[in-house]
Amino acid sequence: MTVSPATRRRKARKSFVERTITGVGAAIEQTVYGEAYARQDGFLQRVDPRAKLGLFASALLVIGLVHDLVLLAGLWLALLGLGLVARLPFRVIAVRTMLGVPLFTGLVALPALFLIDGRPLFTIGPLGPVTLAVTDQAILSVATFLLRVSASVTLAALLVLTTRWADLLKALRVFRVPDVFIVVLGMTYRYIFLVLRLTENLFLGRASRTVGTTSPGEQRRWVGASMGTLMSRSLKLSNDVYAAMVARGFSGDVRTLTTFRMRDEDWLFVSLGIALLGLAWLVDLSR
Amino acid sequence: MEQSELVFRLEGVSYCYHGRHPALDQVDLVVEPGEQLVILGANGSGKSTLLKVLDGLYRPTSGRIWAFGEEITDVADDPERARWLHRRVGLVFQEPDVQLFSPTVYDDVAFGPLQLGWPEEQVREHVEHALRAMEVSHLADRAPYELSGGEKKRVAIATVLAMDPEVILLDEPTANLDPRTRTALVHLIRGMRDLGKTVILTTHELDIVPILATRVVVFGDQERRPVASGHPDEILGDVDLLVRTNLIHEHLHWHGQLAHAHPHAHDGEHLHEHR
Known part of the structure; x- marks a missing residue:
C-alpha cells in the first residue's frame, strides 16, 4: 500500500x-x-x-x-x-x-x-479601484x-x-513598589517552575503510556482533565505555602531585607x- | 512534671479534614523538654496532621492542647498568640518546595526571623548561623529550583533553625533522599540534641529510629492515635506491634521447596538473598 x-x-x-x-x-x-x-x-x-x-x-x-x-x-x-x-x-x-x-x-x-502623507517614492497597484503609494515620510516614520x-x-x-530575577525584583523598591507586591511577584516566579515541571511530568507520563495515535476528541478530553488536575494541585500548593508562611510568623505584613x-x-x-x-x-x- | 514545664500536652485531640475524613482520633500525648521524640506510623496514620495541630496551623475538631503551660487549642484563630507559638515551635514540612517560596535561599532563611520583627543585624547573624549549621552556606545565593532534593531538605531545616525555636517539628525529614544525603541529614538532626532543642519527628523508616529517638510513640494506621510509647529498643523489639501497625510486613520467600515467612522492613527497592 x-x-x-x-x-x-x-x-x-x-x-x-x-x-x-x-x-x-x-x-x-x-x-x-x-x-x-x-x-x-x-x-x-x-x-x-x-x-x-x-x-x-x-x-x-x-x-x-x-x-x-x-x-x-x-x-x-x-x-x-x-x-x-x-x-x-x-x-x-x-x-x-x-x-x-x-x-x-x-x-x-x-x-x-501606505497611510502617511509625503513625497511618493513608489506605488503599488492599481489593486482594483485603489493604488497604494509609499511616501518618504512613511518610510521614515x-x-x-x-x-x-x-x-x-x-x-x-x-x-x-x-x-x-531575585535582584531585579528587589531593585523595584527604587520605584517605591510596595514590598508585598515584590514578594508576591517573587513567589509567582518561584512556583511557575514547579507548575511547569508538574505539567512536563503530566505530559511525559501520558506520552510514555501512549501507543499508536489518539483521536483529537481524546486529546481534548485529556487536556481538559490535565487542566483540572493542575488547578487542584495549584490550590493545594497555595494552601500549603500559606501554612508554611504562617508557621514562620507571617501575619499579613511582609518584611524583607535590604541587600544592596x-x-x-x-x-x-x-x-x-x-x-x-x-x-x-x-x-x-x-x- | 508540672504542666507548665511540659512542652506539649494533648487531651483527646481529634481532627477531621472537611469535617468528614478523620485524621486524628482522641490523641493523648505529653512531650517533655529536651526529648527527641520519634512518631512512628504507616502512611495515613495522622502523623503529618498531628505536627500541624502541634504547630497551631490546624484547630482540633475536638480535644484540648497546651504548649509551655498555655492552652493553644484555638491559637489558629488568634494571630498574636500564633506568632508567640511560632516563635517557640518551628515546623519543617515534608515537601520542601512548600517551604522554600522566596527567590533565593538566603531570602528564604531570613523570612522567619524578619517576620518576628528582629533587627536586620540579628536577622543576618541568625541566617548565617543556620546556613552554617545545615552546611548550606555555599547555596545562599541560589534559587530554590536550582537545588537537589537533599539540599532543599537542609535549607528547609535552616529556615526553621534561623528562628531559633525551642521545639523543632520535622515531618518525614529523610523521605525520598539518596542513602548518603539521608545519613548526613540524620546526623545533622541528631546534632540538634546538642543545641538543647526538643525535636519531634515523624517517620516510618525504622533504621533511623535508634539514632534519633530518645522516645518513640507508635501511631496505629487504623486507630489514628498512639497505640504504644516507649524506649526505642523496647518498641523496635516488639515485632507483633510493628506488624500490627503496618511498619513491617511478613515477607514470604522460598528455600528450595520450603516456603518461609518472617517479618521484614525495607525502604524502597533492594536486592537480598537468603542462604
Missing part, C-alpha cells in the same frame, strides 16, 4: 503532547540559561541592580523621546555593544531583538507605510518606529539577561549613563 505525501507529512508532524513537552522544557531551559548569563562576571552584571534599573528606565524614556533616525540607530548599536561588553553571546540578543521585532512590530507598522522598538527591546533584554549597597563604580556608571543620555536628547532637540 502506498502512503500519500500528505499522510507522511501528517505522521511526521509532532503531536500536541510532544510539542507541549518541548515547549515546557524550552521555557525552563531558557530561564535557567538566562540566569546563567546573569551570574557571569561581566561589566553589566557587576552593576548594582538599582543603578541599572534606574538608568535603563531613563534610557527607555530618552529612546521614546528621540526622533532622529541616526541618533536612534546609534543608541541601538551602543546597546548591542554594551551586551557584548557584558559577555552576552550576540546570538542571544539577536534572537530577542532582530527576529521578534521585525516580525511583530513590522506587522503592526505595515499599514502606516516606520523606520523610526522599528528602531525605537528594537532599542527598547534590546534594553529590556540586557536588563533581564544581566540581572538575576551602591559602590563608587555604580555611581560612576549612573552618572556617565545619564550624561550620555542627556547629550543624546539635547542633540536630538537641536536638529
